[in-house]
Amino acid sequence: MNVNEYPLFALSREHQEIRRVIREICDDKIAPAAAAVDEEARYPQEAHDALLASDFFAPHVPEAYGGVGADALATVLVIEEIARADVSASLIPAVNKLGSLPVQIAGSEELKRKYLGALAAGEGGFSYCLSEPDAGSDAAAQKTRAVRDGAGPDAGWVLNGTKRWITNAGASQFYTVLAVTDPEKRSRGISAFVVEKSDEGVSFGAPEKKLGIKGSPTREVYFDNVHIPADRLIGEEGRGFEYAMKTLDHTRITIAAQAVGVAQGALDYALGYVQERQQFGKPIASFQGIEFMLADMGMKVEAARQMTYAAAGRSERGDADLTFFGAAAKCFASDVAMEVTTNAVQLLGGYGYTRDYPVERMMRDAKITQIYEGTNQVQRIVMARQLLAGVQSNI
Ligand SMILES: Cc1cc2nc3c(=O)[nH]c(=O)nc-3n(C[C@H](O)[C@H](O)[C@H](O)COP(=O)(O)OP(=O)(O)OC[C@H]3O[C@@H](n4cnc5c(N)ncnc54)[C@H](O)[C@@H]3O)c2cc1C
Numbered sequence: 001m002n003v004n005e006y007p008l009f010a011l012s013r014e015h016q017e018i019r020r021v022i023r024e025i026c027d028d029k030i031a032p033a034a035a036a037v038d039e040e041a042r043y044p045q046e047a048h049d050a051l052l053a054s055d056f057f058a059p060h061v062p063e064a065y066g067g068v069g070a071d072a073l074a075t076v077l078v079i080e081e082i083a084r085a086d087v088s089a090s091l092i093p094a095v096n097k098l099g100s101l102p103v104q105i106a107g108s109e110e111l112k113r114k115y116l117g118a119l120a121a122g123e124g125g126f127s128y129c130l131s132e133p134d135a136g137s138d139a140a141a142q143k144t145r146a147v148r149d150g151a152g153p154d155a156g157w158v159l160n161g162t163k164r165w166i167t168n169a170g171a172s173q174f175y176t177v178l179a180v181t182d183p184e185k186r187s188r189g190i191s192a193f194v195v196e197k198s199d200e201g202v203s204f205g206a207p208e209k210k211l212g213i214k215g216s217p218t219r220e221v222y223f224d225n226v227h228i229p230a231d232r233l234i235g236e237e238g239r240g241f242e243y244a245m246k247t248l249d250h251t252r253i254t255i256a257a258q259a260v261g262v263a264q265g266a267l268d269y270a271l272g273y274v275q276e277r278q279q280f281g282k283p284i285a286s287f288q289g290i291e292f293m294l295a296d297m298g299m300k301v302e303a304a305r306q307m308t309y310a311a312a313g314r315s316e317r318g319d320a321d322l323t324f325f326g327a328a329a330k331c332f333a334s335d336v337a338m339e340v341t342t343n344a345v346q347l348l349g350g351y352g353y354t355r356d357y358p359v360e361r362m363m364r365d366a367k368i369t370q371i372y373e374g375t376n377q378v379q380r381i382v383m384a385r386q387l388l389a390g391v392q393s394n395i
Pocket of ligand 1: 127128129130131133135136137138164165166167168210213218368371372373374375376377378
């Protein structure tokens with residue numbers, strides 16, 4: 001085989017260029033604000049504005065709907081780079097994809113034109129409302145109800161219920177909301193709808209006081225007799241849960257990207273620090289105990305990155321083993337992020353434990369990647385079921 005035709009596991013020139021551009025934006029606009037965003041627990045408006053101005057606000061929206069049509073790997077690169085600077089800010093493009101993907105997967109042409117178009121134009125962000133106070137891992141046990149608003153095919157819907165832990169709630173204009181339309185059928189009786197922030201009867205709880213990602217607002221969303229027109233139903237009645245799970249197959253890879261990014265950010269910082277910090281008359285980087293820690297951190301970040309990119313390829317192609325790879329990438333990368341950020345704090349010693357250095361924020365931010373879009377226990381259930389069903393890697 002000609003060496004030039006060899007299928008290198010390397011990024012294309014286009015993907016490398018996307019990484020270069022987003023990294024520059026992060027260095028200039030996002031990283032400098034990250035500590036203040038965390039300290040003040042405020043929305044990262046600088047990041048929001050910079051991402052809108054550079055078309056990285058919702059880069060996944062296809063060109064047909066006014067977006068830039070970034071493929072799954074390009075979207076992963078964007079989110080990874082932002083998370084390297086500030087995980088809170090990386091939730092902007094990540095949640096815009098999560099919230100709008102059900103529309104992209106199953107929505108009517110009109111719904112796609114209207115809402116993907118508005119998202120791409122920067123008219124508002126898109127949030128995803130699946131979880132409820134009593135329905136987390138068991139999301140099909142949700143209670144939010146949607147009932148027909150009158151009779152006939154044009155009858156709209158009335159929504160009542162409470163969603164919990166909704167990322168960017170209040171900041172987003174648009175919401176994909178899962179609601180029970182037939183309580184007899186459990187997951188097959190759940191449908192998906194687009195709800196707008198401005199719809200009468202929509203309101204929000206107080207922001208949650210969290211361990212990390214303090215710049216990403218997490219709030220309850222309340223639906224109190226919210227009347228919406230019939231054409232806000234996404235796809236078919238009773239298939240909402242299926243669309244919601246299919247969405248997660250694709251978007252868990254973006255959580256893996258956040259995990260890789262924050263782990264890389266912590267490793268980068270620690271690498272600089274250990275070469276500067278002197279103890280026993282030498283830089284601490286010269287001690288073998290420290291070298292071994294650095295080597296393990298670098299090795300694991302790179303393994304997580306390769307797995308995440310491999311999963312992104314599967315997302316783009318819609319491969320049969322996407323469900324396994326999405327869960328595996330999210331689970332592995334988030335476990336790596338927790339370990340690497342904790343070790344970065346360790347490498348900085350007492351200084352690492354203070355807010356004067358960024359690694360304690362990174363450690364707090366990393367934790368969420370093991371919890372949301374399905375805890376890592378749930379990811380292991382998903383993977384085991386795929387293995388037992390005989391799903392094989394397509395390579
Ligand atoms: C900051 C933040 C942002 C979020 N953003 C969103 C969002 O935008 N949209 C949205 O819909 N949701 C969102 N979530 C919700 C998130 O996805 C849920 O918190 C998560 O799925 C877990 O649900 P739970 O918190 O109810 O935990 P539970 O389901 O109560 O789980 C508690 C513990 O039990 C374990 N467990 C549960 N079932 C099993 C089992 N069968 N086997 C083994 N262990 C099990 C879990 O792994 C966990 O360790 C967010 C959560 C947070 C904290």
